[in-house]
Amino acid sequence: MRPAFLYKPRRRSVLARIPAGRRYRFPERFLFGAATSSHQVEGGDTASDWWRYERLDGRVRNFFNYPEFAQHWKSDHWRRAEDDVRRMKEELGLGAYRLSIEWSRIEPHEGQLDRAALGRYVALCAALRAAGIRPCVTLFHWSSPDWIWDHAAEQETGWYEPGIVGRFARFCEAVVPALAPHVDFFCTLNEPNIFLYGGFSEGLLAPGHRRSDRALLPVLNNLLEAHVRAQAIIKRVRADAEVGIAHSFGVFEAASSWNPVEALLAAQVEQQFTWSLLDACATGTMSYRTRDGGLHRVTVPGLAGSLDFIGVNYYERAFVRVPALFDLRRLEVLHDHHGDKEIWPREIYTRGFLEVLEAAGRRYGKPLYVTENGRAHPDDRERAAYLREHLRTLGFALTERGLDVRGYFVWSLLDNQEWAHGFRPRLGLFEVDYETGARRLRPSGRAYAELLAARAIET
Numbered sequence: 001m002r003p004a005f006l007y008k009p010r011r012r013s014v015l016a017r018i019p020a021g022r023r024y025r026f027p028e029r030f031l032f033g034a035a036t037s038s039h040q041v042e043g044g045d046t047a048s049d050w051w052r053y054e055r056l057d058g059r060v061r062n063f064f065n066y067p068e069f070a071q072h073w074k075s076d077h078w079r080r081a082e083d084d085v086r087r088m089k090e091e092l093g094l095g096a097y098r099l100s101i102e103w104s105r106i107e108p109h110e111g112q113l114d115r116a117a118l119g120r121y122v123a124l125c126a127a128l129r130a131a132g133i134r135p136c137v138t139l140f141h142w143s144s145p146d147w148i149w150d151h152a153a154e155q156e157t158g159w160y161e162p163g164i165v166g167r168f169a170r171f172c173e174a175v176v177p178a179l180a181p182h183v184d185f186f187c188t189l190n191e192p193n194i195f196l197y198g199g200f201s202e203g204l205l206a207p208g209h210r211r212s213d214r215a216l217l218p219v220l221n222n223l224l225e226a227h228v229r230a231q232a233i234i235k236r237v238r239a240d241a242e243v244g245i246a247h248s249f250g251v252f253e254a255a256s257s258w259n260p261v262e263a264l265l266a267a268q269v270e271q272q273f274t275w276s277l278l279d280a281c282a283t284g285t286m287s288y289r290t291r292d293g294g295l296h297r298v299t300v301p302g303l304a305g306s307l308d309f310i311g312v313n314y315y316e317r318a319f320v321r322v323p324a325l326f327d328l329r330r331l332e333v334l335h336d337h338h339g340d341k342e343i344w345p346r347e348i349y350t351r352g353f354l355e356v357l358e359a360a361g362r363r364y365g366k367p368l369y370v371t372e373n374g375r376a377h378p379d380d381r382e383r384a385a386y387l388r389e390h391l392r393t394l395g396f397a398l399t400e401r402g403l404d405v406r407g408y409f410v411w412s413l414l415d416n417q418e419w420a421h422g423f424r425p426r427l428g429l430f431e432v433d434y435e436t437g438a439r440r441l442r443p444s445g446r447a448y449a450e451l452l453a454a455r456a457i458e459t
Contacts, residue, residue, distance in 0.1 A: 014347050016354040016393045022459040024395025031134060031407030032452045033096030034088070034429055035372055036077065037141040037190065038105070040416035043073030048104035049158075050143040053206035054417075061340060062422040067435050070423055075414040076437035081124050084439075088413070089131040091441050092429065093452045096134040098246075098371060098409050099124070100141035100190065101179075103171050110147050110167070113174055121175075125182040136371075136409070137183050138246060139172055139230055141190040142205065142419070154207055159200075159219045169229040176230075180238045187311055187371065188230040191248040192223045193273055204420050213290035220288060221298050224280065228302040245281070246311035246371040249360070250274050251352035255321035255334060265331055266320040274356070275363070281307045282364055291331070309406070310360055311371035314390075316345035317352045341418060341425040344376045348386050350393040354401075357394075361403045368404060370394065374411035376418070376425035383427075384444035388457075395457050410448060414439070 026032075039050050054060040063071065077084060088094045105117040128135045148164060150157040158164065176186075189195075198205040200216050231243045252270040254262035272289055280286030284304030288296045319334045336346045353373075360368055375386035387410065397403045415428035423434060429445035432438070441449075451457055 014349045014351065015389060016350040016396065018392055018396045018459050019400075020459055022396075022399075023456055024392070024399045024459065025456045026395065026398065028455070029406070030398075030455070031096040031369070031409075032448075033094050033098060033134075033136070033407060033409040034092070034413035035098035035136075035409040035411050036100070036413050036416065037138065037143075038100045038102035039074075039141070039143040040412075040419070041075040041414050042078035042102060042105075043076055044078050045102055045105050047108035047145055047147075048102065048143045049146045049149060049206050051104075052146050053208065054420075059206075059208060060417075060420050060422050062424050063417075066423045069437065070417075070434035073437060075416050075428075075432045077414065078120075080437065081120075082127060084413070085124070085127045085131055085133065087430065087439065087441070088128075088133055092445060092449045094133050095452070096136055096185075096407060096409065097128055097413070098136040098138065098187070100138035101175055102143065103140070103168075104143065104145040106175060107145055107171055110145070111170075118174065118178055122178050122182070125179055129182045134185060135183050136185040136187065136369075137179060138187040138190050139175065140168065140188065140226065142195050142199075149207065155209060155211065155215075158207060159222055161218070162222065164222050165225045165229060168226045169233065172230045172233045176233050176237050180241070184238060184241045186230075186234050186241055186243050187246040188227045188234075188243065189223060190246045191313055192227075192245065193277055194248045196220055196223065197273075213288075213292070214294065214296075217288065217296060217298065220286070221300070224277075224286065224298065224300045224303055227281075228300055228306055231306045232302065242308045244307050244309040244311050244366075244369070245277075246313055247278060248274075248313045249356040251317040251349070251356060252320055252333070253317060255319040259322070262320050262322055265322065269320050269331075269333060278307075278310065278360070278364060281305075307364075307366055309367045309369055310364060311369050312356060312360060313372035313411075314353050314356055314370065315373065315375075316347070317349050341376055341421040342378060343382075344425060345386075348389050350389050353390055354393050354397060357397050357403055357405060358401060361405075366404075367406050369407040369409070370405065371407075371409050372411040373408065374427050376427045378426065380442050380444050383442070384447050387444060387448060391451060391457050392459050396459070 125135045148158045200209045203210040250273050252266040254266050285299040321332045375383050377383045412427045414430050415426045415432040418425040430439040
């Protein structure tokens with residue numbers, strides 16, 4: 001399939017309109033950080049469903065083209081965590097670090113907790129606090145223990161069955177009290193919208209299913225209930241903790257600027273993908289529209305008002321295309337990363353970034369944290385340009401639009417396995433040698449460190 005941008009003959013300016021010659025200062029309490037997820041960087045965990053998934057033929061691009069060190073140890077963060085904390089402090093000057101807890105490490109066999117693994121996470125969070133770095137913990141970042149699945153009948157087990165909510169809550173009951181002395185900032189879920197569609201509809205993420213929208217309803221309900229249970233556990237253990245969801249914000253436009261049908265459908269896709277789950281966290285009921293025209297409502301007790309903040313994961317815009325004008329069932333959502341994501345996102349579209357920040361702030365009245373933003377590119381100057389333009393836009397949003405944005409986390413601290421796209425995309429502030437695990441701070445990382453030290457950016 002051709003890249004999406006070829007279908008838009010006249011593209012709008014990709015950068016938000018920001019006055020030149022300004023200097024935007026960030027508040028002293030504003031958090032500058034970086035983010036990772038456990039499965040992508042830790043390595044050495046053979047109990048997760050992703051460990052199995054990535055070894056199945058064709059499931060992860062270029063996986064076996066990389067050294068055995070990377071296949072097993074990823075970016076080796078599990079064994080090098082203390083040194084990585086030192087680098088965060090000394091080489092970057094970070095004020096915060098977003099990490100996830102690997103459920104399969106804590107509970108490698110159902111009902112059997114690994115106290116040593118839990119202790120290692122506790123020690124990591126304590127070390128971050130001691131270094132003046134605030135840990136933000138994500139409890140579910142897409143990988144689950146492999147034991148939740150019956151691989152002979154996957155589509156009846158795992159995240160499809162109601163029992164998963166109690167199992168996830170048991171994991172949270174073990175983890176949250178142990179971390180609470182050091183952690184007051186939690187994301188219950190990472191990008192549940194991407195997990196839902198990528199894993200259960202498009203077959204791009206574990207478990208790799210391609211099912212109808214209606215078949216996804218039990219998974220959606222279980223994700224919402226899992227969030228509610230986790231939020232309740234966190235608040236019971238530490239009432240002053242901030243609890244949110246790191247949500248993927250997609251900006252969708254018509255692939256053909258002349259086509260009003262595509263424009264209308266792009267708005268509907270954006271509502272479904274970006275806003276419907278957050279609307280549900282405000283109201284308690286999610287409206288879920290299937291591609292066959294059905295409208296379903298999922299109501300979850302305790303969901304309304306369950307977010308203290310909204311985590312904004314923003315990267316790019318996408319395009320909606322209808323190949324045949326009246327055949328809406330063939331609607332396509334197109335991206336421009338050409339499949340391998342070595343360059344992703346290809347464009348710098350800060351106008352979309354500003355739009356979602358303003359819309360989220362206006363729509364929900366909650367504090368915002370940019371919990372992910374970054375770029376894969378073989379030319380580090382392009383990575384630096386992406387970060388610079390988004391930080392300029394963020395400075396404008398804070399200073400001139402008065403938005404309540406309280407932190408910014410670069411994705412990613414380290415080069416990592418970019419899920420099904422393998423190791424080819426390089427997103428790290430630190431470059432990782434996949435033969436040895438050695439780290440080197442990129443020039444884009446040094447530029448980010450300089451901005452953190454100045455707490456200001458020039459336009």
